[in-house]
Amino acid sequence: MGIKKLEFLKQDLDLILNDKIEVQIPEGKENNVDYEVREALLGHYHNKNIVKFNETGIKKIDKNIESVEGKSKGELDVLIFNYFDNNNIDMIIENKKIGTNQDALEQAIMYANSLNRSGMVICRVVIGNVPNIKIRVLVKKEWKPLIINGQEIDYFFGSHILKLIYDNPDENQFKLTELIEKPFTQKNFDTIINKLKTLYRQVTEIQNNDELSINFTVSFIALKMIQEKENVLWSSFKTPEDIIQAVDNIIGSKADNNLKLKYSDIFIMKNKEEIEIFNFRTLLSTIDVREYGEAITPIESIIMQIHKEISQIPEKDLEIDLFGEVYETLASKKTKSSLGEFFTRRHIIQPLVRMFLTDNDIEEIVTNKRVIADIACGTGGFLTEAFKYIKKECDEKHPDINTSKLASEVIVGYDINHNNIGRTRINMTLAGDGFSDIKRVNTLSSKELRYNLDFIITNIPYGQGDIAISDANASDEFIKTNNNKRLELNFLIKAIEMLKSGGKALIIVPEGIMEAPTLSPLREYILKQCKIDTIISLPKFSFAPYTKWKTYVLFLQKRAKPLKSIEDKILSNERIYTYIVDNDGFANSDKRFATNLKSENGTYLHNELSPYIDNHGAMNLSKIEQVYESKEEDEIQSYFNE
Numbered sequence: 001m002g003i004k005k006l007e008f009l010k011q012d013l014d015l016i017l018n019d020k021i022e023v024q025i026p027e028g029k030e031n032n033v034d035y036e037v038r039e040a041l042l043g044h045y046h047n048k049n050i051v052k053f054n055e056t057g058i059k060k061i062d063k064n065i066e067s068v069e070g071k072s073k074g075e076l077d078v079l080i081f082n083y084f085d086n087n088n089i090d091m092i093i094e095n096k097k098i099g100t101n102q103d104a105l106e107q108a109i110m111y112a113n114s115l116n117r118s119g120m121v122i123c124r125v126v127i128g129n130v131p132n133i134k135i136r137v138l139v140k141k142e143w144k145p146l147i148i149n150g151q152e153i154d155y156f157f158g159s160h161i162l163k164l165i166y167d168n169p170d171e172n173q174f175k176l177t178e179l180i181e182k183p184f185t186q187k188n189f190d191t192i193i194n195k196l197k198t199l200y201r202q203v204t205e206i207q208n209n210d211e212l213s214i215n216f217t218v219s220f221i222a223l224k225m226i227q228e229k230e231n232v233l234w235s236s237f238k239t240p241e242d243i244i245q246a247v248d249n250i251i252g253s254k255a256d257n258n259l260k261l262k263y264s265d266i267f268i269m270k271n272k273e274e275i276e277i278f279n280f281r282t283l284l285s286t287i288d289v290r291e292y293g294e295a296i297t298p299i300e301s302i303i304m305q306i307h308k309e310i311s312q313i314p315e316k317d318l319e320i321d322l323f324g325e326v327y328e329t330l331a332s333k334k335t336k337s338s339l340g341e342f343f344t345r346r347h348i349i350q351p352l353v354r355m356f357l358t359d360n361d362i363e364e365i366v367t368n369k370r371v372i373a374d375i376a377c378g379t380g381g382f383l384t385e386a387f388k389y390i391k392k393e394c395d396e397k398h399p400d401i402n403t404s405k406l407a408s409e410v411i412v413g414y415d416i417n418h419n420n421i422g423r424t425r426i427n428m429t430l431a432g433d434g435f436s437d438i439k440r441v442n443t444l445s446s447k448e449l450r451y452n453l454d455f456i457i458t459n460i461p462y463g464q465g466d467i468a469i470s471d472a473n474a475s476d477e478f479i480k481t482n483n484n485k486r487l488e489l490n491f492l493i494k495a496i497e498m499l500k501s502g503g504k505a506l507i508i509v510p511e512g513i514m515e516a517p518t519l520s521p522l523r524e525y526i527l528k529q530c531k532i533d534t535i536i537s538l539p540k541f542s543f544a545p546y547t548k549w550k551t552y553v554l555f556l557q558k559r560a561k562p563l564k565s566i567e568d569k570i571l572s573n574e575r576i577y578t579y580i581v582d583n584d585g586f587a588n589s590d591k592r593f594a595t596n597l598k599s600e601n602g603t604y605l606h607n608e609l610s611p612y613i614d615n616h617g618a619m620n621l622s623k624i625e626q627v628y629e630s631k632e633e634d635e636i637q638s639y640f641n642e
Contacts, residue, residue: 003147004171006164007179016176017148019160025131033095033129034077037156041078044158049082056081056089061121066114074111080125083162089115090162091125104128109136109143125165127156137165137172144172184314186325186594193217193329195309203302205286212278214330215269215419219280221326222266222426224310226250226259229429234311239298240288243307247281262429265422265440272418327379344381344459344508347585348542351609351622353385355534356457356506356555362393365410366401370454373412375443375495380424382457382506383413384431391431411436412450414443444469444490452500459508460491462549469493476562478525488513489522496529499558505530508538511550528563530556536624537580539588577631579624583607 008016023040025033034053041051054075055062065074080091094108105128115121116138124138125146133154136143146153146165153161164174196217206212224234227246237243250259251267269278284303291301298304357365364370374382387407394401413424413436421440428436441448444467465487474480479493488510495505513519514535526532534555542551585607587595606612608623620626 003173003175004168005175005177006168007177010178013176013178015160016164019157021156021158023156033097033131037093037095037129038078040156041080041158045080045083050080052079052081053077056087058087061087061089061115061118064115064118064120065111074114076111080162083159084166089121089123090166091127092123093127093129093156095129096131100130104130105134105136112138124169125162139170139172147173149174149176189313189325190329192309192312193326196306197330199302199305199309203287204290205283210331212283214327215278216280216283217326217330218419218423219267220306220310221313222263222422223247223250223280224313225426225430226263234307237307238304240284240291240301240303241298243303244281244284244288247284251281262425263422265418266426267422269419269422344378345542346381346385347607347609348538349381349385351625352506352536352553353382353389353457354621355625355628356504357386357389357455361455361504362389363397364454365390366393366398366406369406369409371410371412371450372455372457373414373450373453373498374458375414375449375456375498376458376461376491377413377415377424377438378417378420378459380413380420380427380438382459383411383424383436384427386457387411387428387431387436407436409437411438412453413438414441414446414449416440416442444487444494449498451498452503453498454500454503456495456499456503456505456507458491458495458506460495461487462510463487465490469497476525476528478521489519492522492526496526496556496558499556501558501560503558505554505556505558507554507556509552509554511552514552524566526554526556527566528559530558531574532556532576534577534579534628536578539581539584539586541586541588542584577628579627581608581624584609 021040021044023037025036038051038053042048045051054077055065056079063073065076067074076089076092077095078093079089080093081089083090089112092108092112094104094111096102096104105126108126108128112123112126115123122138126136126143128134128136133156135146135153137146138144146161148161165171168174197213200213200216201207206216223243223246227234232246237246247267249255251264267280268276271277287303288301291303361370365372372383372386374380377383390406390410391403394403394406407428411428413421415421415424415438418440421438424438425436428438437450439448443449444465463486465485467490468483468485469479469490470482471479482489482493484490492507492509492513495507499505513522532554534553536553538551538553540550541548543549585594587593606623610622612620612622621629
């Protein structure tokens with residue numbers, strides 16, 4: 001036989017490699033070896049019904065033990081019996097007095113063979129204590145040494161090694177290594193969602209309905225996350241009725257009001273007219289009733305098959321926007337176009353947030369409760385990433401701060417889409433928030449907005465709207481006369497309006513804002529109202545397939561006092577940092593598949609937005625962050641040179 005290679009989690013590997021039972025023979029007790037061995041094993045197994053002297057207590061087994069000394073039956077010194085709950089002798093140990101010339105191992109093997117021939121017992125492990133310990137394992141009718149990681153085992157061992165042997169009936173040599181748990185990746189998640197798509201073809205209630213499939217999937221995943229947050233094991237659900245009851249516990253008539261407040265938007269969705277368009281509990285019940293009528297058992301049900309797939313999603317440390325990605329995967333191009341939602345991918349969000357929020361900004365948010373808002377939050381990608389940085393600051397420097405309470409005071413999210421609100425809330429919950437000030441409002445028209453915001457981070461909507469922000473009494477001519485109802489234009493105006501003096505904004509805008517000749521008055525307005533710190537050019541297809549428009553990222557800071565004209569001399573001393581992203585790790589086309597670009601000489605080109613490991617094995621910040629940090633150093637140096 002060859003060497004069986006096995007991987008274990010570190011804690012399990014340590015248990016096996018350290019599974020050694022020490023047997024101490026006190027001086028003067030050399031003739032009482034059996035007792036000392038038994039006591040040592042009892043200290044490990046903690047059960048007298050498993051560690052036994054002489055016999056099992058089952059006559060039909062004991063009478064088949066071959067005698068060595070002419071007795072009616074043999075007597076085993078020490079044995080491990082019924083450890084695996086199968087009335088089996090799992091290990092035979094033979095001890096001999098010090099100085100004897102008898103072979104304890106040979107006798108143990110003889111006992112085992114006689115039992116094995118009887119057909120009632122298959123004992124695979126024998127130990128001869130002579131006093132030197134010799135171990136043999138039965139492999140295809142041959143007794144062979146037990147070898148782990150190249151070393152022959154010559155000591156008493158416990159249940160961990162015993163289980164290793166019996167889990168591998170044809171092996172006696174093992175190479176055990178640590179299992180390095182791989183992070184849950186985008187690819188893993190895509191695989192799960194594609195399996196769900198296949199299952200949905202069997203569900204008449206949601207098949208061929210993108211929007212319903214999306215809502216159903218989001219609710220199912222959210223349910224898992226909520227249950228685990230409430231310390232309810234997802235694996236404990238064995239039937240569709242269990243899952244339906246779990247939903248009732250959250251949004252039912254007897255559910256806790258706090259849970260209803262947090263999560264009702266996830267399981268019950270409404271349109272702009274407040275008409276219910278989706279109810280997760282009702283849909284689950286409909287599927288269950290249909291399947292019950294078709295005599296489908298719970299274990300065979302679609303609901304439990306879906307439950308099984310979703311079980312693979314880990315509870316914590318997710319680096320993807322779960323619900324944004326559900327939308328990305330399940331929605332057809334037609335559905336995406338009709339809904340007009342632009343979800344910002346995490347690989348774009350993460351470096352931008354790290355660049356935008358300085359260490360001082362994070363400290364101000366934590367200690368002085370500076371407010372950070374997304375005025376078109378979608379599924380909350382920007383807010384969750386920002387909150388991760390806030391939470392990290394608290395964990396490292398302010399461990400006594402309740403981050404969930406802090407989030408409710410400093411995190412603000414607005415979105416007009418009813419469905420997105422629930423998804424933002426659950427994404428924030430996954431990030432460790434608990435709950436934040438996330439509201440469904442029309443940011444352009446609502447009177448229930450927070451103003452004088454310290455920070456705004458957002459990917460503003462694009463397209464034709466129905467509101468033009470203007471004020472006949474405004475001092476700025478552009479605001480006086482604005483009648484353009486484009487969403488991107490008016491959301492940009494609104495963001496600037498909602499900022500406090502000195503407040504900062506990170507805003508993703510379409511290229512028209514930057515380049516369209518007809519929007520030059522808007523650009524003048526931005527320059528008058530704000531200092532432009534940074535302009536980042538993203539690849540053209542960063543938001544495909546929602547839009548093929550090229551996009552830019554603006555870092556703005558609202559002036560204490562607006563400029564009267566853009567020719568004001570202060571502009572001559574203002575520098576604008578610019579960066580062009582050529583490679584974000586995805587093909588520059590509307591297909592947007594992941595790609596590993598290489599130079600002409602075969603050298604891997606790291607995408608500019610993701611951290612990477614260099615040739616020395618060290619983790620580095622993304623290229624864009626490194627350049628951005630060096631820009632700050634250059635500014636300091638320039639100041640001193642002047």
